[in-house]
Amino acid sequence: MKILGIETSCDECSASVVEYNLNDDQIPVLSLSTFSQIEMHQPFGGVVPEIASRDHLEKINVIIDQALTDSNLNFSELDAVAVTTRPGLIGPLLVGLSAAKALCYSFKKPLIPVHHLEGHISSLYLDQKIASQFEYPILVAVISGGHTNLYHIKTPPHQWNESILDQACIAKSLDDAAGEAFDKTAKALGFPYPGGMWIDQYATKGDATKFDFPRSYIKKNDLNFSFSGLKTSFMQKLSQFKDEDELKKNIPDLCASIQEAIVDTIYLKLKRALELYPSQAIAIVGGVAANSRLRDKLNALNLPLYLPRPQYCTDNAAMIGAIGAFRFSQNQFIPYPEYLKYNAKN
Ligand code: KG4
Numbered sequence: 001m002k003i004l005g006i007e008t009s010c011d012e013c014s015a016s017v018v019e020y021n022l023n024d025d026q027i028p029v030l031s032l033s034t035f036s037q038i039e040m041h042q043p044f045g046g047v048v049p050e051i052a053s054r055d056h057l058e059k060i061n062v063i064i065d066q067a068l069t070d071s072n073l074n075f076s077e078l079d080a081v082a083v084t085t086r087p088g089l090i091g092p093l094l095v096g097l098s099a100a101k102a103l104c105y106s107f108k109k110p111l112i113p114v115h116h117l118e119g120h121i122s123s124l125y126l127d128q129k130i131a132s133q134f135e136y137p138i139l140v141a142v143i144s145g146g147h148t149n150l151y152h153i154k155t156p157p158h159q160w161n162e163s164i165l166d167q168a169c170i171a172k173s174l175d176d177a178a179g180e181a182f183d184k185t186a187k188a189l190g191f192p193y194p195g196g197m198w199i200d201q202y203a204t205k206g207d208a209t210k211f212d213f214p215r216s217y218i219k220k221n222d223l224n225f226s227f228s229g230l231k232t233s234f235m236q237k238l239s240q241f242k243d244e245d246e247l248k249k250n251i252p253d254l255c256a257s258i259q260e261a262i263v264d265t266i267y268l269k270l271k272r273a274l275e276l277y278p279s280q281a282i283a284i285v286g287g288v289a290a291n292s293r294l295r296d297k298l299n300a301l302n303l304p305l306y307l308p309r310p311q312y313c314t315d316n317a318a319m320i321g322a323i324g325a326f327r328f329s330q331n332q333f334i335p336y337p338e339y340l341k342y343n344a345k346n
């Protein structure tokens, strides 16, 4: 079967065609077309919802056309459209959902509404032959700009149903997510948005033991994450430098130290989670899964580490197509034309 995925929940306008064979766990990506709005939001230091909505509206048709052209398919050859309907910025979500509804209605196709985080988890199965050999249960960490959630996934994706996120969730971020902690501290150092990758790069030249930042919420005997205190502690440290020059000299050490605090917190929570929820492997997905120190450090957990291919870590429509395919294979979709009254949720 062939599914068109659409993702517009934040600042990436993306469409993709993926292929799926029943009961298989690997999903070949036939095409992926993405426009990132990052540069448009950079002057504001974060995503501006109004700008995001308007730009999605301008680009969505072109992006979908491109994905279809690159897949060498026309719309009537597709089985269904999967679209992110929650959570995210409501304007951008509505643009993607409206485009999906219009296409499905014109061609009398079914529509599959999907949760963005299920998409991130499904990114593990994109273009990876090895996905068929994954062993379960897997402890999956979704670590993105908006979430730091842990899931204990017991079954392969072709057996998941719509309540998988509720059933499998064992921890959430109570305030700032790990990606937000990277972005806010990077912003304070003058790096452009999103700052995670800059911290990652500069940290390679710094000393992670130079500054001592707290391992947030680690003494609490639960698995949830809280990163908002880390930002406060980072700002306090910055205010102690006597001038800009002194701060600039310390940027690599600050990056290495703050990165170590975030990564160490994730590591310690995962270690505790594994004691409570024995697993055959660990997986990390979401933008922060690209972090080099996190990937290194998790090797110390002595379990196989499953990662999406780098191009599928940040927001993309292929992962939405993947979860759509798993759903469609179990007849979980909204038939023509019932989806016309379906709404998005932020
Ligand atoms: O999954 P994603 O693209 O969007 C959300 O759904 O939030 O994740 C974006 C996040 C941003 O916070 C960004 O700074 C972070 O992923 N990120 C990184 C790295 N690359 C992206 N954080 C740390 N190290 C990286 N190399």
Ligand code: ZN
Pocket (backbone or CB within 6 Å): 116, 120, 144, 145, 286, 287, 314, 315
């Ligand atoms: Zn995301």
